[in-house]
Amino acid sequence: MVHNSLPEGTGALAINSGTVYHKQHKAALVHYLDEEFTPEYLDHAYVNKRDWRELTVEELECLKPDESCNDVNTVYLGEIPKPLQACFKELQLQESESRDEVFSNFEKNPELTKQATQLLHEFLLPLSNDKKFHFHCIGVNYPNVELVAANTTMLPNGFKQADKKFLGLHNDGTQSMTIDTAHEFGNRISINLGKDTRYLLFVNLPIKEVYAMLKEKLNTSELALVNISNIPEYFFKHFPDYPVIRVEQKPYQYYIAATDNCFHDGSTLGSRYxxxxxxxxxxFQY
Incomplete structure (x- = not known):
């Protein structure tokens, strides 16, 4: 479900006609500063089609939140408070041209960074369900990258963006959970601190429901091979026409999503900064 508090309302949402294997899809050229490359994907990756359109009344009704909304079955959309926006603007993160510059802006403004952290805590506390929450990361991605997620842990220091192998639409947390437990790990909030619009792309199916759908398609021996790590590949292969939802996320807007429990990715396609x-x-939920 989607609980939408964005000022744009349903105008922030789009839908497409499904997914394709990455080799059947021409990736957009990325050109930023002195780097130019065409993103490459892992062998098993699937990507979204680009035929985005507005959702119909019936489709919006399917996503409409109800009394069963919780932290693992609902995507929450909204905008951070104005004082917190002003604090991040003063940190000049939107003017950064590199990952190092982003972190430098935090480091050279310790009081402002402390203030932003405190304001973030005050904002997140009422959304936290009286449960613990913690900082995870500052994410930095190049503009005009169709799907941004990539595992960089095995790359050497100083790697180039062209060295990345992108994941395609995926689910997180695959080392610490199973298909049966993916819904037990809460969710994340991601706030756009950049200068450009970015996007959240997701498939509105929890992992256990995906597995139930695969039971109808696969024989017993094939089904036995499906696990939390490879379930995206099986799903997109057998359900290529299941649509992807796209959320437009303008500066200082956020999404809350259980990224362990659904297929998703971020996108900067069309951006310049x-x-x-x-x-x-x-x-998190409200």
Whole structure:
């Protein structure tokens, strides 16, 4: 479900006709500062089609939140408070041209960084379900990257963006959970601190429901091979026409989503400036 508090309302949402294997999809050229490359994907990756359109009344009704809304079955959309926006603006993160510059702006403004942290805490506390939450990361991505997630842990220091292998639409947390437990790990809030619009792309199915759908498609021996790590590949192969939802996330807007429990990715396609976001983990909802 989608609980939408954005000023744009349903205008922030779009839908497409499904997904394709990445080799059947021409990735957009990324050109930023002195780097130019065409993103490459992992062998098993699937990506969204680009035929975005407005949602119909019936489709919006399918996403409409109800009394069963909680931290793992609902995407929450909204905008951070004006004082917190002003604090981040003063940090000049939107003017940063590199990851190092983003962190430098925090480091050279310790009092402002402390103030932003305090205001963030005050904002997140009422959303936290009286559960613990914690800072996860500052995410920095290049502009015009269709799907931004990539595992960089095995790359050497000083790697170039062209060295990345992008994941495609995926679910998080695959080392610490199973298909049956993916719904037990709460969610994340991601706030756009950059200068450009970014996007959240997601499939509105929890992992256990995906598995139930695959039961109808696969024989017993095939089904036995499905696990939390490879379930996206099986799903997109057998349900290529299941649509992807796209959320337009303008500067200082946020999404809350259980990214362990659904297929998703971020996107900066069409942007010109460095993408910056801040992510906290918890069990957020309202």
């Amino acid at each position: 460095l993408d910056v976001c801040i992510v906290y983990f918890g069990s």
